[in-house]
Amino acid sequence: MNQVLIIAIGNELLSGKTVNTNSTFLAEKLTNLGLTVKKILTLPDEREIVVSELTNALIKKNYRIIIITGGLGPTWDDSTASFLAETLNVPLKIHPEGINIVTQRYQELYRNGLVDTEKITSARKKMAYLPVGAKPIYNPVGTAPGIYFDHKPSNCWIFCLPGVPKEMQEMFSIIEPQFHDIQKKEHLEFYEENLIVPFTDESLLAPFLDQVREKFNVWIKSLPKTYQEGENIMLIISFSSDKNGEAKNTVLKAKEYLNLLIKSK
């Protein structure tokens, strides 16, 4: 089981103020590890909808990993920890390691002249409240700890990462080794190649792609430009496997077969 759900929380994503690049970053990283991102959900900062979607995802037991971004900061609408606690039906509590992280980070920022005070105000303290049973994740860039919860009943690891892209990316590199472990244990491999084909017209290329897909079960995405741009189409051929060497082997064979079909057209 290697399926992933990504949830991006934040009204600014639903009002079109912010492009959801966080989910794209995570999707690429996880795909390259052989994991399969099955769904990306973008949700507003609203308790009812987030709790309902999270609850559904856990009930279905479809996901080995859920990664949530956004909503960990000190303001009123940063409620991810609280949404998660409600979903898991556990209380929120100050985590001793969490408050250490927050305190230590503000002391560092204060020493470096980046904040005006090192005092742990109630807005700062808020970030150390985690669902009982969760563990904080160190934030090397910002101040809000991330959240890790191992949800045993659905065999699902839940991670909450910050919404600020730089913070999210640095924190991801801290948790990445856990995904390497899954990859190794389940022998997950992902391989892909890009190629440019001598077609500007997707409708004439389509029958060849369908033949290759049928024969090798690879995933092929054609990325057409508009006809007006008239550029040759780029293809991505990829395959995920849990057998040693199969992914690369399959993609190379599929590519060779496609080139053959195109040459003999």
Add this chain to the structure above:
Amino acid sequence: MNQVLIIAIGNELLSGKTVNTNSTFLAEKLTNLGLTVKKILTLPDEREIVVSELTNALIKKNYRIIIITGGLGPTWDDSTASFLAETLNVPLKIHPEGINIVTQRYQELYRNGLVDTEKITSARKKMAYLPVGAKPIYNPVGTAPGIYFDHKPSNCWIFCLPGVPKEMQEMFSIIEPQFHDIQKKEHLEFYEENLIVPFTDESLLAPFLDQVREKFNVWIKSLPKTYQEGENIMLIISFSSDKNGEAKNTVLKAKEYLNLLIKSK
């Protein structure tokens, strides 16, 4: 009822190959019309998951509008019309107006030297199959017609637009007047202002924002930079209303109150 669901379909979005800018474009346009985007779903080119999500959305009757992007092209994995037909439990059939659009578009492209033949191959014909009861939408850039379906049982307009951003954007401008009609009929207004506040530290700003939110029920998003960047925080204050003038009025009052709070800190 002015809630919108956006669904972006395409494996390339889930493997991190492509950033989902289409959903952001639509979210911004619709928000500015006073509509409320409640959820953005990014799904793979997979029948089971798309049909299941669409079915759920229609059953719940939460949405006045569902906009789907991607999966209208001539290749095997372009199956949005078929997913929609299965969801609605109607057959796919060649639509006379749809095949006219496809034929006419290839004739134009051929005359302009942008495609090699005007012949309607089966891959091209595929794009004119619509769920029975749907109407095609003209595609001024590409060749695949969009799809419009008025789903009366859930009072929901369903639109399928192409995944190529230029095609999607041009087609959106064709359907946009329908949304203006909803806006007018329901007196929807949306107003927002951006402002920069003299804070680099979100945790010290948070208590002021909470006061303003509580008093005016506005949505305020703070867009913090990392502490290392040390830039002042930008805020977006916005309000949606169905009462004449209320949206702008509320935002301006909230902004004035916030400035007052900050000055007297």
